[in-house]
Amino acid sequence: MVDLEGLIAMQMLHDYEPLPPYTDPRSALKLALPALRPAEQISVTESAERNMRVNVSGQWQPFRRDVTPYMVEPTDMIASRTYRGLVFCGPSQSGKTQMLQAALAYTIASDPGRVALFQMTRDAAAEFERNKLSPTVRNSPELRNRLSKGRGADNMYQKIFSGGTMMTLDWPTITKLSSTSIRLVLGTDYDHFPESIDGEGDGYTLMRARARSFLSRGMVVVESSPGAPLTNESWRPQTPHDCPPVKYGVLSLYPQGTRARWYWSCPCCGSEFEPSYSRLVYPDSLDPVEQGEAAQMRCPHCKDTFDHLNKRALNAEGRWLHETDDGKTATLGSGKVRRSDMLSYWLDGTAAAFSSWAELVTQYESAVRKFELTGDEESLKTAMNTGQAQPYQPRGSTSEMEVTLQGLKDKANGNRTPKGTAPDWSRYITVEVDVQRTYFSVGVTAWGEHGQHQPIDRFEMNTPPAGAPGAVGPGERGRTITPFDVAEDWQVLVELEEMEWPVEGTEYALRPLALSVDQQGGGATTDNAYAFYRGRKRAGQAGQKGRWFITRGRSGKDLPDRVWLKAPESASGKRRVAKDVLTLNMATDRLKDAVATSLRLTEQGQNFCGIPLWMEEATLLELTSERRTAKGWEKRPGMVRNESFDHLVMARAKHIWLKAERIDWASPPAWATLDDANPMARFLGPKKQEEPETAQTPTPMRSSSARKDAAAGWIVPRENWL
Numbered sequence: 001m002v003d004l005e006g007l008i009a010m011q012m013l014h015d016y017e018p019l020p021p022y023t024d025p026r027s028a029l030k031l032a033l034p035a036l037r038p039a040e041q042i043s044v045t046e047s048a049e050r051n052m053r054v055n056v057s058g059q060w061q062p063f064r065r066d067v068t069p070y071m072v073e074p075t076d077m078i079a080s081r082t083y084r085g086l087v088f089c090g091p092s093q094s095g096k097t098q099m100l101q102a103a104l105a106y107t108i109a110s111d112p113g114r115v116a117l118f119q120m121t122r123d124a125a126a127e128f129e130r131n132k133l134s135p136t137v138r139n140s141p142e143l144r145n146r147l148s149k150g151r152g153a154d155n156m157y158q159k160i161f162s163g164g165t166m167m168t169l170d171w172p173t174i175t176k177l178s179s180t181s182i183r184l185v186l187g188t189d190y191d192h193f194p195e196s197i198d199g200e201g202d203g204y205t206l207m208r209a210r211a212r213s214f215l216s217r218g219m220v221v222v223e224s225s226p227g228a229p230l231t232n233e234s235w236r237p238q239t240p241h242d243c244p245p246v247k248y249g250v251l252s253l254y255p256q257g258t259r260a261r262w263y264w265s266c267p268c269c270g271s272e273f274e275p276s277y278s279r280l281v282y283p284d285s286l287d288p289v290e291q292g293e294a295a296q297m298r299c300p301h302c303k304d305t306f307d308h309l310n311k312r313a314l315n316a317e318g319r320w321l322h323e324t325d326d327g328k329t330a331t332l333g334s335g336k337v338r339r340s341d342m343l344s345y346w347l348d349g350t351a352a353a354f355s356s357w358a359e360l361v362t363q364y365e366s367a368v369r370k371f372e373l374t375g376d377e378e379s380l381k382t383a384m385n386t387g388q389a390q391p392y393q394p395r396g397s398t399s400e401m402e403v404t405l406q407g408l409k410d411k412a413n414g415n416r417t418p419k420g421t422a423p424d425w426s427r428y429i430t431v432e433v434d435v436q437r438t439y440f441s442v443g444v445t446a447w448g449e450h451g452q453h454q455p456i457d458r459f460e461m462n463t464p465p466a467g468a469p470g471a472v473g474p475g476e477r478g479r480t481i482t483p484f485d486v487a488e489d490w491q492v493l494v495e496l497e498e499m500e501w502p503v504e505g506t507e508y509a510l511r512p513l514a515l516s517v518d519q520q521g522g523g524a525t526t527d528n529a530y531a532f533y534r535g536r537k538r539a540g541q542a543g544q545k546g547r548w549f550i551t552r553g554r555s556g557k558d559l560p561d562r563v564w565l566k567a568p569e570s571a572s573g574k575r576r577v578a579k580d581v582l583t584l585n586m587a588t589d590r591l592k593d594a595v596a597t598s599l600r601l602t603e604q605g606q607n608f609c610g611i612p613l614w615m616e617e618a619t620l621l622e623l624t625s626e627r628r629t630a631k632g633w634e635k636r637p638g639m640v641r642n643e644s645f646d647h648l649v650m651a652r653a654k655h656i657w658l659k660a661e662r663i664d665w666a667s668p669p670a671w672a673t674l675d676d677a678n679p680m681a682r683f684l685g686p687k688k689q690e691e692p693e694t695a696q697t698p699t700p701m702r703s704s705s706a707r708k709d710a711a712a713g714w715i716v717p718r719e720n721w722l
């Protein structure tokens, strides 16, 4: 009796490998025989050791289970008929992707059938084929010899092997996850799959549906480092291997399974415990590299410490313990493991074969320092997720870390720098423009050493510039500005370039080093922004080295950087490509994390954001208008305006783009000094003044008057504006 799978395999042979004419039917039968044979009685790792070669520092050698002993049980369980699913959460250097390659080799050589490997994107699938799968097949004679020669047998996304294995390399789309029956469905980098596949549900559930018709022979395996953020900071474990709540990814599946963790026996006292990053101890010395070199693991039982050189031996003797139904732990073979049709494994980074404790500690401690220096959490998240295999809680999302109105008021207490004046520590100024329906909202930020900064002005521009359609003369009531619609209205922003703000307690005033306006808004905002940018470029004020930027916020996970300068996408549909325009793209979630951190800091220092007393409650409320959720930053219900928050995000983007984070303050560039060398600084004192008629007293100068002065220069009175 030929089973369903055999029929599929026969069908495939029929479809893809037409027999050459005049073939002896016996040789055709021989070719098809492996498909009819029952699965070889061999484990997945045995099969991989026998048939798969792996690249070890440029040498192709037979796969060996003792390199990653913790992968043996999960890898072998892929062939289990008791379980229908397997989830593996682990760090990036653990060999967990090789588990899937071993499963592919096993399928090809020992248990032919339909297998699919899903990567997060089409590109990732192609890259896996090119860099991992093809070289492995090419260099493993047992696999290579089974690769069919017929037309269509060795494509990038589909390969056919004699014996009846059809393998596809896929990526998660609803089309790919809702049609064919697949016996073994594998997913790698699962936490980078979309949370919901084309709105139809999570990847794992859809993958399970594909394998359903194979009954107990069907199996779904997903592996990943944790990527989903923690959603509840006050979570405490309820069971030995309980797992904190996350919204998606491998750790959202883990609690539904058997909840296995990897255990070592302490080399000092012999007691069993879970190796984990939290059990590493190292001195609080200043240098992350030294900290890494000194790292030791502390046994929770005898409190003795031991070093990384023990890891290999401990892994060789280690074992997985799963949870039982009554809240204890047991081996899989004990028969007491909690009831579930899914096996779940979670390996800590400290047990990973291919990374050392020194690397993990140096990576983490460097990331902590980078976070303190820049407010950027991405390296910290990476260190936690792919280094330690732990979920990360974004700093902005914890309730005790929230930016609150009271916190801001407390900060403002005693900060008496008046509106329109920069604090005495100021070195350069950025100007930020948010585009609204009937006005431009302007924020001005002063920056000092080491990222210290403070909002120093805030006003709206709502009168059309002279020359704009419908503009009227001074003293007359005309229309208000409409930046979404009227391109000429944007010319009002030009005067911002020459505005200046006195620096408190000094004889200098500063003009803006960099200015930005957002290109997103209603109506023709984007086109108007491009037109404005082109005009400023012609005037020498925009472009690669210019002062003006047009900004665009980007959300989502896999962004290339915090900020990047790029011409608009050509594939964005109807809009014409604007190659002459460079947009400053901003990864808004990361920038907002950093802005929120700066707002929370209470002591002057690195990245501290000062709040001046002049800021009104309504403006302060704008700074609390958004909150961090697991998905990213979202407006709080009922909060309408968030301009001052947006201003700080834009200010931060320019600060990063200007490489101001990396200034060596022992010898700063001229634009970050407060003296005559700074092209943006103007000396206000009487002695050095070359043109006495413009000399001014160093009394604080309100920006509104400065604006009027600057504007007066280019407003050309029209003849008949009476």
Ligand SMILES: [Zn+2]
Residues within 6 Å of the ligand: 266, 267, 268, 269, 270, 271, 299, 300, 301, 302, 303, 304
């Ligand atoms: Zn011990």
